[in-house]
Amino acid sequence: MSVELRRAAVDYLRDRRARGYVLADEDRLLAAFLDGLSARSEAAITVAAAVAFATERPRTTRGWQARRLRAIRGLAAHVHGLDPAAAELIPAGLIPSGTPRRIPYLYSAEQIAELMSRALSLAPAMLGASMHALIGLLAATGIRSGEAAALDIESLDPEGQVLIVTGKNQRARRVPLHSTTVRALTDYQRVRATRAPASGALLIGPKGSRLNLNTARAAFRALVEDCRLPVGPGRGAPRLHDMRHSFAVSTLIDAHRDGADVDARIATLANYLGHIDPSHTYWYLTASPQLMEIVRERLAAHRERVR
Numbered sequence: 001m002s003v004e005l006r007r008a009a010v011d012y013l014r015d016r017r018a019r020g021y022v023l024a025d026e027d028r029l030l031a032a033f034l035d036g037l038s039a040r041s042e043a044a045i046t047v048a049a050a051v052a053f054a055t056e057r058p059r060t061t062r063g064w065q066a067r068r069l070r071a072i073r074g075l076a077a078h079v080h081g082l083d084p085a086a087a088e089l090i091p092a093g094l095i096p097s098g099t100p101r102r103i104p105y106l107y108s109a110e111q112i113a114e115l116m117s118r119a120l121s122l123a124p125a126m127l128g129a130s131m132h133a134l135i136g137l138l139a140a141t142g143i144r145s146g147e148a149a150a151l152d153i154e155s156l157d158p159e160g161q162v163l164i165v166t167g168k169n170q171r172a173r174r175v176p177l178h179s180t181t182v183r184a185l186t187d188y189q190r191v192r193a194t195r196a197p198a199s200g201a202l203l204i205g206p207k208g209s210r211l212n213l214n215t216a217r218a219a220f221r222a223l224v225e226d227c228r229l230p231v232g233p234g235r236g237a238p239r240l241h242d243m244r245h246s247f248a249v250s251t252l253i254d255a256h257r258d259g260a261d262v263d264a265r266i267a268t269l270a271n272y273l274g275h276i277d278p279s280h281t282y283w284y285l286t287a288s289p290q291l292m293e294i295v296r297e298r299l300a301a302h303r304e305r306v307r
Contacts, residue, residue: 003079003086005034005045012078022170029071045076045087051094066097104245105231105238112139112243114227115220122219124206126195131219133188134203134211138240140181142247142273143167145240149213151202153189158182167274175272216240248273248281 009030016023033053042049054069072090079087107115116135122128137148147165155164161182163175177185185202192204201210217240224238231237248269255265270281 003083005037005043005079005086008079008082008086009034009075012075015078016074022168025067026071026074029068030075033072033075044085045072045079047088047090047094050076050090054095062095063097066095069095103235104249105229105235105242106249107139107238107243107246111227111229112136112246115223118223118226119219122223126191126204126208127206127215127219129188129191130203130205130211131216131223133185134216134240135220135243136184137181137203138243139247140178141175142244142251143175144244144274145216146213147274149201149203149211149216153199153202155202156185158186165274171274173271173274244273 013023013026013030016026033050036053037043037045037049040049050069050072053072054065069090073092076087076090080089112135116132119131119135120128122131134145134148137143138145141163143163143165144167147167150166151163157164161177161179163177164172165175166172192202196204196208203211205211205215220240221237229238251269252262252265255262266281273281275281
């Protein structure tokens with residue numbers, strides 16, 4: 001079987017997008033790679049050609065080189081399935097590129113309460129009300145700040161106590177809400193109604209349009225400085241996104257304290273947070289000294305029982 005590579009690339013990208021993947025750079029990268037093959041009169045995808053394409057600009061970061069190679073790897077696997085002679089399978093790890101994780105800032109309940117309280121003093125008042133609602137929503141649900149900003153009025157089901165959240169790759173999930181969170185959002189809606197129509201964005205900015213994330217982050221930095229939150233050595237300043245980390249770590253701490261099956265709780269948490277890969281959720285096991293201490297205590301207790 002002969003495979004027309006450009007046609008195969010079109011089909012590959014269409015199929016990936018149909019499964020919900022958001023492919024920002026793949027069209028351009030695959031077109032450039034196939035242009036190179038054509039210029040060299042090469043009719044098949046090879047490992048050597050893919051690596052040469054990924055590393056053709058040596059001054060770029062290893063992360064970007066790995067990103068370029070990953071785009072070609074997906075196409076190569078697709079074409080190989082159609083005709084093994086038309087594409088070699090490209091092994092993973094040819095360009096190692098670990099993703100450095102920033103040490104999260106883990107908020108206490110008291111710090112979250114103080115941030116929310118001080119948010120109400122922000123000007124204009126609508127911004128203060130929206131920041132109060134945003135901080136509380138992130139702390140109570142662990143959703144991403146971008147997911148929160150993208151919520152619409154229709155995303156909230158007060159009677160069902162559920163929030164419909166659209167996450168990465170346009171995957172939608174149902175996030176259950178505590179009754180206090182529903183009540184807080186309902187109270188916020190009454191304030192919101194004075195500045196915006198009854199449809200549209202759930203969280204709004206000072207002028208009634210959707211709350212801008214850059215505006216929210218700038219306001220949050222001002223709140224952090226105002227609250228004088230302590231920052232330990234080697235750690236960055238507290239961020240809105242760290243509310244998500246705090247939620248995840250607190251959930252796992254509760255699981256350990258309750259003696260629950262942590263693996264099962266992590267699987268549930270991964271779905272709740274919208275993680276595609278559960279390994280992203282397991283990372284939280286190392287994110288908190290308090291959590292690590294609880295794990296150590298449970299391990300020591302288990303060893304005592306089996307002696």
